[in-house]
Amino acid sequence: MRDYLEGLNILTDAEIEWLYKQGVKKEIKKGEFFIRQGAVSDEVAFVNSGIFRSFYYSSGAEDVTYCLLFENSFVTAYSSFITQEKTQENIQALTDAEVIVFRRTLFNELESTGGNWLRLLKYFAEAEFVRMEKRFFLFQKESAEKRYEDLINNHAEFLQLVPLNYLASYLGITQRHLSRIRKAMTN
Template identity: 50%
Template sequence: MKEYLESFHILSTEEIEEAVAIAQPRTIKKNDFLSKEGTICTYIAFVESGILRTFYHSSSLEEITYCFSFPGTFTSSYSSFITQEKSMDNIQSLTDVSLMVIPKHEIDRLEKTSINWMKLLKVMAEQSYINLEKRIFMLQKEKAEVRYQNLLAHNPELLLEVPLNYLASYLGITQRHLSRIRKALTN
C-alpha cells in the first residue's frame, strides 16, 4: 500500500506512514465475501494479494461480474462508501485474499486534516470514473473477440485464476461464446 500511495507523488512521507498505520490487515478465504448487496460499505480495502470480483444480480437473478480487483489496487462498494446507503453489489474473493482495510471515518478524518488527502482522493475518483467510462465504451464498441484479446493483453493472470463463467460475464458474453473465441484464437 505504501508504494501505491507513493506512486501518486501527492502525500508526504508522514501522511503515507499514517495511512499505513491506521490500515487494518484482513484476510478472506477463497469464495468468501468482502461485502454483500444490501449492506452499507464503511471502508476501502487495498488488495495486498489475491483476486476479488465485484458483481450484482440482474433482474433475472443472474450474476453479472463487472470488476476484478488485483494486488496493488483499492476496492470498495464505492457508491455505498460515498453515500452510506445500502450496496447494490457484492465483492467476492476468487482466491485467498490479503487486504489492508481503512475505515471510512479515518478516510474522512484524513481528508479534513490534509489538502493532500483531498487531492489524492480526487485523483483516485477521477481514475475510477475513467476506468468505468473505458469499460462502457469497450462493451458498446468492441467485438467480443477484441474485448477478450484486450483483457488477456492487460491481465493475463485472469486465465489462471478466474473461472470462465466470470470472465464471460465480465466480457458481456455467454460462456459458450467465450469458449468459441478461445478455440478460434488457439487454432
C-alpha cells in the same frame, strides 16, 4: 501499498507511512465476501494479493460479474461508500486474498485536513470515474474478442484463476462464445 502510493506522487513518505499504520491487515478466503448486497459500505481495502469480483443479480436473478479487481488496487462498494446507502453489489474473493482495510471515518477525517489528503481522495474519485468510463466504452464500442484481448494484455497472469463462467459474464458473453474466442486466439 507503499509502492502504489509512492507511484502516485501525491503523499510524502511520512504521510504514506502514517496511512499504512492506520490500516488493518485482513485475510479473506476464496469464496468469502468483502461486502454483500444490502449492506452499507463503510470500508475500503487495498488488495495486497488476490482477485475479487464485483457482481449483482439481474432482474431475472442472474449473477452478473461487472468488475474484476486484482492486486495493487483498492476495493469498495464505491457508490455505497460515498452515499452511505445500501449497496446493490457483492464483492467476493475469487482466490485467497490479503487486504489492508481502512474505515470510512478515516477518509472523512482526512478530507477535512485538506492538502495532500484531499488531492489523494480526488485522485481516487477521478480514477474510479475513468475506470468505469473506459469499461463502458470498451463494452459499447468493441467486440467480445477485443474485450478479451484487452483483459489478456492487462492481466494475463491472473486469468487462469478466474472461473470461466465469471469471465464470460464479465465480458458479456456466454461460456460457449468465450470458448470459441479462446480457441481462435490459440490457433
